[in-house]
Amino acid sequence: MTDVPPVGTATSVVARLLREKKEHIAQLWADQPLFQAVFTVTRDEAVEAGRAVLEALAQVAESGRVDDIAAPGFAMIRQQLAAMSTSRTRSGLSIGQIDREVGALGAAPAEFLEDASGDTDERVRARLLWSELLATLRVVVIETALQENREIVERQRQQLLEMATPVVKLWDRLVAVPLIGMLDSARSQVVMENLLEAIVEHNATMAILDITGVPTVDSLVAQHLMKTVAAARLMGADCVISGIRPAIAQTMVQLGLDLGPVTTRATLADALELALERQSEQAKGIAPRH
Amino acid sequence: MQPGASSVPVLDLGGILLISIQGELPDDAAVDLRTDVTLAVSETGARGVIIDISGLDMVDSFLARVLAEVAASARLLAAQAVLVGMRPSVAITLVELGLALPGLETSRTVIEAASRFGVEIRDRGDQPAARGTDRTPT
Structure with missing residues (x-):
């Protein structure tokens, strides 16, 4: 196999893998604290949320904008991420801790990429791309969490203004x-x-x-x-x-x-x-x- | 300047002059009013001047100055001027403009202003000024 891989091979490898192994990874993610603690009612709910995140990441990988937090793929899961980060913040986690939890999600797909077929170069490129994609996801989560906090502060400021001045x-x-x-x-x-x-x-x-x-x-x-x-x-x-x-x-x-x-x-x-x-x-x- | 040139009537309540400004008061009318009030005070020997501005929804810096001048010239003629019924929006505007009119007496209502000069105006049969402190049944 000496032929040069076409441009964007790594992105399609990552996207394909995320889709193929979606079910498997989602099951693994459902046991991670980030999903487990947020979706407490049923495990299926956590798995479904994991699937949504994976689909969004696959779309972002396909679009080739892995380092762009404004990529259209992220828009689909922004609300879900906001709900997750809010829930984790309520249980006392700092934004840094939430960020580490999001980072921990990277392990499962990384292993699958390691085991994937193809030559070493391709695997390395796919791994790098996945790292980049994960980093972008972490930024998106932080951004969403901060946005959520800003909205809370703004709402409370408004309430304070209305409530605190009775005559x-x-x-x-x-x-x-x-x-x-x-x-x-x-x-x-x-x-x-x-x-x-x-x-x-x-x-x-x-x-x-x-x-x-x-x-x-x-x-x-x-x-x-x-x-x-x-x-x-x-x-x-x-x-x-x-x-x-x-x-x-x-x-x-x-x-x-x-x-x-x-x-x-x-x-x-x-x-x-x-x-x-x-x-x-x-x-x-x-x-x-x- | 002849007295009565201003469009705003100056009413003599017997020792007290009542001026009620309604609607807009153009600059020249304000100047006429100042002359009118001064002449009326000197003619009647009034000891009080009540200026009711509850009908004004805007007081600019010129009118504020004229009102202060009316009060100052009345004081020279031994009459005290009281500004009555200023609206909240007018008060906020004047304060923001830095025109707090420090030399001017103010009152909430004409009744209250009149009571300062010992003139009692009653709108009802009760005693408005005795409320609040005399709550004990007699």
């Missing part, structure tokens, strides 16, 4: 916002809008911004707070900031942050007391009718 009515014509967590531009904008709407709705003469739950106050956060206070004042409501913890007070002084004319109180209770005092003062301003 509560504390007393007649008195509203309060208990701020929890870090205050960034987007959140402070939401807080300001919600507070101003609540001032209109409850006809509030006073608003309390409680920052007990805000971990740190830097110049940006202070600026956001002062903007909110200024906007509330323009609407005709006094705004008091409460819940500045001693450590935060010290940091603010050290940073040279001045809240200017803003009234502050140590606790929400103190702010409530002040608000009720002011209301009774206002009430005294008008003589009762009877």
